[in-house]
Amino acid sequence: MKQIIVKIGGMSCQNCANHVLEHLKKCKGIINASVNLKKNEALVTCDENFNITDLEKSIDESGYEYLGFEEKN
Secondary structure (H helix, E strand, C coil): CEEEEEEEECCCCHHHHHHHHHHHHCCCCEEEEEEECCCCEEEEEECCCCCHHHHHHHHHHCCCEEEEEEECC
């Protein structure tokens, strides 16, 4: 398992964050996720089946912008 911080653009309210979270939870390989509206990011816990391309596509399909990620130490 590893954790990553995903930067997300375009969220303006808690409903936006909830919408992104719904999409993230449907991604294969994501064990847990939380979205922080104030920081415009999501903390994602993922397993070995995780694929960053699927996550990027999921965020784009939710109507928001994938702005990259970093691994959390």
